[in-house]
Amino acid sequence: MSDPRTPRPTRNEAPQWQSEDGSLILAKCEDCGEPHYYPRVICPFCSSDNLSWITCSGRGRIYSVSVFRRAEPPYALAYVTLDEGIKMMTNIVDCDLDAIRIDDPVAVVFKDRNGIPTPMFAPVQG
Amino acid sequence: MRTTPTAYIAGAWEHPTRKATDKTLIQLHAENVKGALQDAGLTMQDVDGFFCASDVPGLGAMSITEYLGIRPTYVDNTDTGGSSYVLAVGHVAQAIAEGKCSVAVVTLAGKPRTGRPNKGEGAFFDDPNCPDVPYELPFGHVIPNLYGMCAARHMYEFGTTSEQLAWVKVAASHHAQHNPHAMLRNVVTVEDVLESPMVSDPLHKLDCCVISDGGGALVVVSQEIARSLNRPLVRVRGSGEAIKHLNGGKTDLTFSGAVWSGPKAFEQAGVTPADIKYASIYDSFTITVLMTLEDLGFCKKGEGGKFVADGNLISGVGKLPFNTDGGGLCSNHPANRGGMTKVIEAVRQLRGEAHPAVQVPGCDLALAHGTGGYLGSRHGSATLILERE
Numbered sequence: 001m002s003d004p005r006t007p008r009p010t011r012n013e014a015p016q017w018q019s020e021d022g023s024l025i026l027a028k029c030e031d032c033g034e035p036h037y038y039p040r041v042i043c044p045f046c047s048s049d050n051l052s053w054i055t056c057s058g059r060g061r062i063y064s065v066s067v068f069r070r071a072e073p074p075y076a077l078a079y080v081t082l083d084e085g086i087k088m089m090t091n092i093v094d095c096d097l098d099a100i101r102i103d104d105p106v107a108v109v110f111k112d113r114n115g116i117p118t119p120m121f122a123p124v125q126g
Numbered sequence: 127m128r129t130t131p132t133a134y135i136a137g138a139w140e141h142p143t144r145k146a147t148d149k150t151l152i153q154l155h156a157e158n159v160k161g162a163l164q165d166a167g168l169t170m171q172d173v174d175g176f177f178c179a180s181d182v183p184g185l186g187a188m189s190i191t192e193y194l195g196i197r198p199t200y201v202d203n204t205d206t207g208g209s210s211y212v213l214a215v216g217h218v219a220q221a222i223a224e225g226k227c228s229v230a231v232v233t234l235a236g237k238p239r240t241g242r243p244n245k246g247e248g249a250f251f252d253d254p255n256c257p258d259v260p261y262e263l264p265f266g267h268v269i270p271n272l273y274g275m276c277a278a279r280h281m282y283e284f285g286t287t288s289e290q291l292a293w294v295k296v297a298a299s300h301h302a303q304h305n306p307h308a309m310l311r312n313v314v315t316v317e318d319v320l321e322s323p324m325v326s327d328p329l330h331k332l333d334c335c336v337i338s339d340g341g342g343a344l345v346v347v348s349q350e351i352a353r354s355l356n357r358p359l360v361r362v363r364g365s366g367e368a369i370k371h372l373n374g375g376k377t378d379l380t381f382s383g384a385v386w387s388g389p390k391a392f393e394q395a396g397v398t399p400a401d402i403k404y405a406s407i408y409d410s411f412t413i414t415v416l417m418t419l420e421d422l423g424f425c426k427k428g429e430g431g432k433f434v435a436d437g438n439l440i441s442g443v444g445k446l447p448f449n450t451d452g453g454g455l456c457s458n459h460p461a462n463r464g465g466m467t468k469v470i471e472a473v474r475q476l477r478g479e480a481h482p483a484v485q486v487p488g489c490d491l492a493l494a495h496g497t498g499g500y501l502g503s504r505h506g507s508a509t510l511i512l513e514r515e
């Protein structure tokens with residue numbers, strides 16, 4: 001099977017992941033105080049449209065991971081729990097795929113996907 | 127006020143094909159509808175309710191009712207992926223209770239093996255208007271790795287093993303050997319599953335369902351019509367539905383929407399999991415079954431691995447016979463949507479029309495559950511409880 005991540009054109013707006021200084025950002029509700037992901041125009045927890053962006057630490061832990069072996073080369077799809085408590089779908093990169101474990105500490109690395117700096121995560125020392 | 131459903135499944139027909147090279151998609155639908163009506167002893171002219179989902183080509187119910195030459199007074203085009211057809215029975219039962227229709231057809235068809243992919247077969251991943259797409263598509267979330275992440279997390283939290291998951295497939299294969307239409311009729315062992323190639327950790331090839339063309343249809347009727355027909359009376363006793371999604375990033379992969387749809391159905395039916403004699407459980411992957419059984423209350427959360435092991439799902443062997451047609455894992459997963467065949471096999475069991483080798487003796491109460499969409503992101507859950515009167 002070819003790499004299913006091959007870019008396909010979409011009419012979507014570019015995803016909002018990165019601040020101007022290159023940090024990972026999350027949408028946060030100013031009314032209920034909760035961050036959420038993916039970002040939207042109303043808070044999914046209280047429906048407020050009083051939203052802002054917060055800068056994340058860029059660190060987190062692997063919540064779950066599955067290495068898709070049918071792709072050439074294989075890659076690791078994961079959910080990472082950010083320090084801010086929110087989970088996001090991502091890839092675990094720059095490591096031995098067979099050594100990835102749930103709960104491993106990871107840090108964000110932006111990789112180019114479809115010309116967009118895309119947040120992926122690499123293992124770091126806990 | 128709670129109304130007691132008085133709807134009955136009078137017709138249930140599964141298309142025998144698994145590879146429909148010479149048939150069009152609409153042709154499969156037409157054959158399904160005719161097959162189910164014939165099974166019920168009714169005709170196209172009797173139909174006044176129509177349910178279909180996004181696997182119907184064109185404008186959904188508008189296109190297919192034109193093709194079939196019918197003009198229903200009740201139409202429902204709800205799509206919750208592969209669970210749509212389980213959910214449909216609950217919706218139809220409500221419509222019948224309100225007198226909106228008395229003979230409703232539910233149809234599913236698809237050609238993932240021989241046709242062009244359509245929206246009903248899971249081609250949502252690059253829908254440009256879908257808000258999650260730009261945040262997920264770049265990471266390659268194909269279906270097996272979404273389910274793989276659920277299995278991996280379940281193993282991490284509860285100590286579930288690949289051997290335990292494999293037992294789900296082993297049980298399905300024991301049943302499929304008796305189904306002449308099943309795609310995979312060989313009985314497999316736990317070792318066979320573990321030795322099959324890894325698709326997406328920790329799910330092996332034999333942890334995954336088949337891909338098949340085909341489909342099926344149901345005819346759901348009022349009590350008055352049901353009693354006029356020369357068919358066993360299979361009553362819709364309870365139904366429940368739910369959507370589970372990623373919850374704004376407060377995501378929990380350890381449970382499915384069955385934790386919400388199941389209790390609704392059990393409450394309406396006034397029964398408990400211990401009363402169920404046969405269960406059709408959505409089996410896109412082995413992990414789907416294991417988690418659903420926990421979430422429906424057949425065992426405690428985290429104990430699904432123990433529950434499915436050692437043949438407990440094999441008819442005549444274990445405590446909870448499941449998917450006695452071989453299920454999606456071995457027999458049929460038409461259109462990449464397994465809900466229809468789940469209801470059909472439950473009806474066969476209640477009628478006493480399952481294969482004699484897998485027929486559950488005295489089967490008078492059955493459950494059918496659908497999980498549509500993706501266990502690892504967003505899915506629709508639908509639970510039905512059916513009773514033989």
Ligand SMILES: [Zn+2]
Nearest residue numbers: 029032043046
């Ligand atoms: Zn809020």
